[in-house]
Amino acid sequence: MAATILVVEDEPAIQELISYSLRQAKHTVFSTKNAEEAMKIINEALPDLVLLDWMLPGMSGADFARMLRRAARTKDIPIIMLTARADESDKVSGLESGADDYVTKPFSPRELLARIKAVLRRRAPEAADDVVEIGGLRLDSATHRVTANEIEVVLGPTEFRLLHYLMTHSERVHSRSQLLDQVWGDHVFVEDRTVDVHIRRLRKALENVDKDGLVQTVRGSGYRLSAGQAVSAG
Amino acid sequence: MAATILVVEDEPAIQELISYSLRQAKHTVFSTKNAEEAMKIINEALPDLVLLDWMLPGMSGADFARMLRRAARTKDIPIIMLTARADESDKVSGLESGADDYVTKPFSPRELLARIKAVLRRRAPEAADDVVEIGGLRLDSATHRVTANEIEVVLGPTEFRLLHYLMTHSERVHSRSQLLDQVWGDHVFVEDRTVDVHIRRLRKALENVDKDGLVQTVRGSGYRLSAGQAVSAG
DNA sequence: AAACAGTATTGCGGTTTTGTGACATTTGCA
DNA sequence: TGCAAATGTCACAAAACCGCAATACTGTTT
Known part of the structure; x- marks a missing residue:
């Protein structure tokens, strides 16, 4: 803008x-x-x-x-x-x-x-109708919708952007700072911890469709969205 | 037409x-x-x-x-x-x-x-269609009528155009500015908030036939007309 | 096992975004 | 000319969001 x-x-x-x-x-x-x-x-x-x-x-x-x-x-x-x-x-x-x-x-x-x-x-180029799909989760930016098995996942603006970013850059680990830059915007003064909260909100929303496992924590590094499940030995 | x-x-x-x-x-x-x-x-x-x-x-x-x-x-x-x-x-x-x-x-x-x-x-290849029907709502631009279950919905000119646009571009989210450009016209100067009011009037008219749920708000982005319901698990 | 460091959860105050009803004008017509 | 429908704006209420910080966990390191 x-x-x-x-x-x-x-x-x-x-x-x-x-x-x-x-x-x-x-x-x-x-x-x-x-x-x-x-x-x-x-x-x-x-x-x-x-x-x-x-x-x-x-x-x-x-x-x-x-x-x-x-x-x-x-x-x-x-x-x-x-x-x-x-x-x-x-x-x-x-x-x-x-x-x-x-x-x-x-x-x-x-x-x-x-x-x-x-x-x-x-x-501005017409926002490309980009649809991303990973691990059974589908995000459509044109209709601004996220679904899994036909069921819609309701997200707030920030969680939507966050998920969008993670889905378009999946399998990679993103530090909190990187996420703040990419999702919140450059030069925005927000605590790193805030990312945790939004990740939490995102996971909570994904729980409803059993997809919360997609968002994984990489201790000491940040977060990652991955279709390959994280298997905890034990 | x-x-x-x-x-x-x-x-x-x-x-x-x-x-x-x-x-x-x-x-x-x-x-x-x-x-x-x-x-x-x-x-x-x-x-x-x-x-x-x-x-x-x-x-x-x-x-x-x-x-x-x-x-x-x-x-x-x-x-x-x-x-x-x-x-x-x-x-x-x-x-x-x-x-x-x-x-x-x-x-x-x-x-x-x-x-x-x-x-x-x-x-305008797509605008040629005179009758649009979505989610049980039917709009006939030739006769300038909107009906649902045989019952007619009475709309003002602007609400009619707004609904027409939304119906011919359903599912997609439209920002207030986009709606102003498309529905109000190219070179008019009105507030973004005005769209809200007309959306409100449109919904009110649709309430009479239980179709007001079709017009959905996408917080932070705009509005969308969709037959699909938002299913959020509690 | 205790101390640590990194995460997960939650509740809350403060904002921002929407929803609404009221109002002043404008426009078309009777 | 006067009335009624249609419109664009406001101001205020209601909702939805955000970011923070306090607290509870978890996995590591010593």
């Missing part, structure tokens, strides 16, 4: 407003007043999206958009054009130049954010 | 005839005399199809079609061109400009409707 956005807008006031609200929404913002500088920034690192003013000193926004569209490296970056209300033909040429959407000034920060969200979502 | 159609035609008589027969066929119609106005309408919300007169005052139909094809947001809208006579070169250029089909004047409303149906079907 949080993305890196390049804002190309010469009016300081609008520039300020946009940057502020984008940052407020957890996005990372780079901003410039003209196309030339924007180009430099893009050369450094590709943003996830470009907010481009239609009227710019020097190279116009439309021309800049077209340029981005022509270069292989930048042609897939979503572009949202900022146009002045008045003339409709601007919108037309704006979109023709390759923009994914446009927002007419004046606009509310809220609207801008909604548009950004929509464009980013549209660009 | 009911669709939203934008008619761009400058001759009042023909305009009238077309609008009348389209509405008769349950389509929603927007109409204008020229490309410029048409652009404004499209900026508001995308129609499912555009009926475009080849000859238009100002920007020509062909140019307008090309323009639509170039813009990312509109390039997938089906276009049917209305040409003055069976002039081969017109047809050719018409199709070249990006039209999906063409109809030569004079034409019968019947022929026009057939072409429209064909084009829409080609574009």
